[in-house]
Amino acid sequence: MSSPQNVGTRGPSAQDVTYGWLKKHISELSRDGGVFLSESEVAKQAGTSRTPVREALLRLEAEGFLQIVPKKGAFIPPISDSEIEAVMQARALVEDWCIQRIVPADAAFVAELESLIAEQEAVIDDPAAFIELDRAFHRLLVRQAGNPVLAEFYESLRERQIRMGIRAVASGENRARNVLEEHTAIVRALADGDAGDALAAHLSSTLAVLRLPIRGDLAGEHSVRGLS
Numbered sequence: 001m002s003s004p005q006n007v008g009t010r011g012p013s014a015q016d017v018t019y020g021w022l023k024k025h026i027s028e029l030s031r032d033g034g035v036f037l038s039e040s041e042v043a044k045q046a047g048t049s050r051t052p053v054r055e056a057l058l059r060l061e062a063e064g065f066l067q068i069v070p071k072k073g074a075f076i077p078p079i080s081d082s083e084i085e086a087v088m089q090a091r092a093l094v095e096d097w098c099i100q101r102i103v104p105a106d107a108a109f110v111a112e113l114e115s116l117i118a119e120q121e122a123v124i125d126d127p128a129a130f131i132e133l134d135r136a137f138h139r140l141l142v143r144q145a146g147n148p149v150l151a152e153f154y155e156s157l158r159e160r161q162i163r164m165g166i167r168a169v170a171s172g173e174n175r176a177r178n179v180l181e182e183h184t185a186i187v188r189a190l191a192d193g194d195a196g197d198a199l200a201a202h203l204s205s206t207l208a209v210l211r212l213p214i215r216g217d218l219a220g221e222h223s224v225r226g227l228s
Helices: 014-027 039-046 050-062 081-100 107-122 127-144 148-171 175-192 196-209 223-227
Strands: 035-037 067-069 073-076
Touching: 014 039, 014 050, 039 050, 039 073, 050 067, 050 073, 081 127, 081 148, 081 196, 107 127, 107 175, 127 148, 127 175, 148 175, 148 196, 175 196
Parallel strands: none
Antiparallel strands: 035 073, 067 073
């Protein structure tokens, strides 16, 4: 684990910086198998006292990222197949609703999305950086719809999915390249006025790479809208 920089010096509080650092560290763990972290271990690596670490762990427990086990530490559980499926179903509902409200996309928005795809291609060999840009791409689609409540809800889904995404890109043969092609297809479809099929195909292939059977409600013509 690498230490967060400038903890407690200025700007965000020591708790906020430690919280952000821990969240990033957790997101980069494999989804297979559980991991225990102790307050003292985190405090040592973070270069801070145990108090902000304890407060950050409590925040992450409230958000469902870990479980505090007395006398043992913070347990980061493996991500189950059922959790992956639930996250992907929720993403499908939110993203499909949003893209229906931003088509046909204007030229400026299309250019912004194309710029993100180019940035992704530049870091194709860095799974963590690639997934951060993947997150930015999908976040932009959701925010463009102009619903702040959905955007906030979606953020919670994307945070949970980072561990899944890094694992998929790192282990799936040609997955990063396929993601770029699927993102490009979404952008082209947005410009043409209907991106429902391209989005459904992208989310279905993501689910397949995560080694889950592709459910009927995530495949087929605009099927994600049928989940409501």
